[in-house]
Amino acid sequence: MSISKEEVEHVARLARLALTEEEKVLYAEQLGRILGHAARVTSLDTEGVPPTAQAIELANVFRPDEPGKPAPSLTQEEALANAPAVEAGHFRVPRILEAED
Amino acid sequence: MSATPGSARPPWTLTATELIGLLRSGDLSATELTQSLLERIEQVDRDVRAYITVTPERALARAAAVDRARAAGEDPGPLAGVPVAVKDIIATKGVRTTAGSRILDNYIPPYSATVAERLDAAGLPMLGKTNLDEFAMGSSTENSAWFPTRNPWDLGRVPGGSSGGSAAAVAAGEAVWSIGTDTGGSIRQPASLCGVVGLKPTYGLVSRSGLIAFASSLDQAGPFARSVADAALLLQVMAGRDPRDSTSLPNPVPDYSAHLDDGVEGLRVGVVSQLMGEGVQAGVRQRVQEAITLLGKLGAEVGEVSLPTFDAGIDVYYLIAPAEASANLARFDGVRYGLRVDGEDVAKMNSRTRAEGFGAEVKRRIMLGTYALSAGYYDAYYGKAQKARTLIIHDFARAYEDFDVLLSPTSPTTAFAIGEKTQDPLTMYLSDVCTVPTSLAGATAISIPCGVAPEDGLPVGLQLMGRALDEVTVLRAAHALEEELGPMPHPPLWGSPSE
Amino acid sequence: MSDAAPELLTTIGLEIHCELATATKMFCGCAVGFGGEPNTRVCQVCLGHPGTLPVPNERAVAYAIKIALALGCRIAPSSIFHRKNYFYPDMPKNYQISQYDIPLGLAGSLDVTTGAGTRAIGITRVHLEEDTGKSLHMGSGGRIHDADYSLEDFNRAGTPLVEIVTEPDMTSPDEGRTFAQELRSILEYLEVSDVRLEEGSMRFDANISVAPPGERGAKVEVKNLNSLRSLHRALAYEEVRQREVLAGGGTIDQSTRHWDEKSGVTRPLRTKEHAFDYRYFPEPDLVPIKPSPEWLEGITAGIPELPPARRRRFIADYGLTPYDAALLVATRAAGTFFEDAVAGAGNVEPKLVANWLANDLLGRLAERSEDLATTKVTPQNLGALVGLVAAGSISGNQGKVVLDEMIATGRPAAEIVDERGLRQVSGRSELEAVVGEVLAANADVVERIRAGDTKPQGFLVGQIMRATKGQANPAVVQELLRDLLQR
Ligand SMILES: [Mg+2]
């Protein structure tokens, strides 16, 4: 199981990770080995086996449409307290290049 | 530290069960006890490095409130005044919470995890936030962005992980008990390597609200303690339905201490053959075998059980957990909180922030998970792993037709040397082989100390797995075995504290 | 399109996002609202702080099911949420909690009537998701591409959104707009959304392709359509553009375009080819929605008579024209006001009530930027007014004067009529004397008329109206004049 540098670059773009050339080489090799090991899974016979996304069997868990439940809102000050950059009550970010969706 | 009547030893050496008695009788105040632990941290944490953040003022204030309540004749609660350490992946309002990551350097949560609120409401002073592998991704606590935690039994060795700080704190006497989180073994494996008790509750028993997510379908918080009885008491505080967590179970919470002494007469114990094989260190297998023999003497019906899909457990886990993590960690983008590394546009800012903010293991798992979910690979990897997860659950179901609890080593080896496995992620992943199946099944399991391995004198952990929501049985079996095994020796660093 | 080559067919599908009018957000207890100070309706959950978890709003789920049922969809016995993964600074978690392969509602349809007739438009799916925050683009123009930086406000983040996707069943921009109008009024009837397009509570994306019969055209997606007008303009523009490209021997390739309201054109969106790998996977923080039969029955019971049925009934029972019926059914309030007014009017032509409501009342309210919800005029009072006019107690012009007073004060018509002494005199006996006097006083005019010059008759009527302070019933006056002049 080997993974190309191009695949690594594509995945890094999806994950918004700026990788160094060294990291690209390293991850291509390591992901290849880890996924190779996972062949034991991919070779399992799962014909007709339903997938498990959750190990519990709950359904219909809701909250009432009531403000403050289950937790109250924050003040603007609290909301912005951890922000790296703030302007006029907003979170400030660099320019957005292309509208992705 | 004031020697306490009823005990020649300083308070930090006692179990919670012992301390509760002294606090109730008034022979010891919550403030004295908290002081004793803060001084112990002062003494040994420069070597162990279990804590990222120590919160003395906060702890002493809570302790004083408990003392005032008792003095006023109020009942502050059965466990009130026994201090606790909390893994730094659990959000604590107003107290820096980093998840062991540079990307959350100086992050001050605007809210508290439900678990943290319950501990506080029960009157447990929080001593501080303990070290961990970054975002709980690791089995050695070497992946902390801040520093590695050392094993109190041998400072050259790892405490296990990811909850290594919480395990080491309890083993080193820097906490009476502590909170960790377990996604694939992150409570049980460090408990094993540090010679303490660690319990991974059934998925959904303890609220995940405020637990910084690694793999949402697997994460569970649970207790570390120096005895099974203590673990049962702490679990009692943590467990129960929470309206802030859609996956928290509505089932009534039983009394986890009520049946500890019921013994194992007639209890059907299945030893998992796949986990007793050649991959297991000789001394580990030997101690576990001895424990199995003891269980037989105590009247348990011990048999062997084969769970063939366990071999695939690691691989299933290392596809599902990173996939969920890749989405859970997308929110760390330098916009609303945490680290920001600037860039001329948002995408560059995001990418640089994440490149600098995340460590190598976290990046590796984000890459792995993103790949496993990406177009063209979903069915082959993530989809396939979800089906394999079903097969593992079926294996357990079959095993629990014949047995009440399943038994295995917690970790195939004792504590390994710092740096020994950091170069090879795959061998590091394999150290979770015994613990991941229970996580994937969403069931419960406990690790208890069963002596030290003859070849290296390091703690060996024994894992007892139970059905979902059958903590009572698991605790009962663990308690019986603990009594029969006798007191676990203390790590050398413990010294002979009897001033 | 008139100038369109006839051998080409247009195919249109719509994707509508509608904000639900719940009190709180989809997954947290923050209030839903519009405007206000930035980042004041937010909490750790809708800001995507680490460790936070979503808990679904029960009313939002009920509203989405109500919409799906109203559109004739099949409700999934077990529906789940997925994570849709992509980075955008107005999306706090950098994934949107949405639905993927098992949406709440599937396979419905909605009838749409245009000049081309009535056609059933297929509804592919109805699903529930969360809205994003808002980006403010700072710098010259405030447009995204020439901005220096952006500001993020998360007040809207986490607002419950229903996404409705149609089959590509529409064949013209008109049909597209009519579908959107019809859907909008259905949502208004269901009382699940305030459907304020100007506040972005309903937003449209369109797929449009042009191709010869039997061929599949390349799908062009047009985004950012925030009003029925821009929806229609964008579709019309795209239809012409594609026809012209094809006519010129060119080809259309599958693409996404952005509608520029100011310049009235669609522009291609720059998108990296990798940009759209959403890596959907089941949301592990949420459990399935399995609506019980009782729950579904309760929701169904809450669905009122919807516009199509109501229009049919207004035409059949009240004899309204399709035009008036459409006008009065467009909003739930107007239709209900009309029916109450008809009841208040006694046995009067409902058509007459419709005219007074549609032409006179609604027109006057619009001028005062009021509406049926805010006006002081009650349906019963409007009915009563129409009753007075119909009975001839007051003239139409007097009615309009009375209506103005009613709008201003909210007082009943009869009260105003009495107070102003506006009652019309229609009795011959009462009028005969006055008419006699006027004729006597204008003998010369009478002579001319009798000589065959009927022109001055209007003058006599005027004299009579003045003598009766305008209260004489003009019809009766005409009658009397004819009789008396013939003597
Ligand atoms: Mg959508």
Ligand SMILES: [Zn+2]
């Ligand atoms: Zn919120």
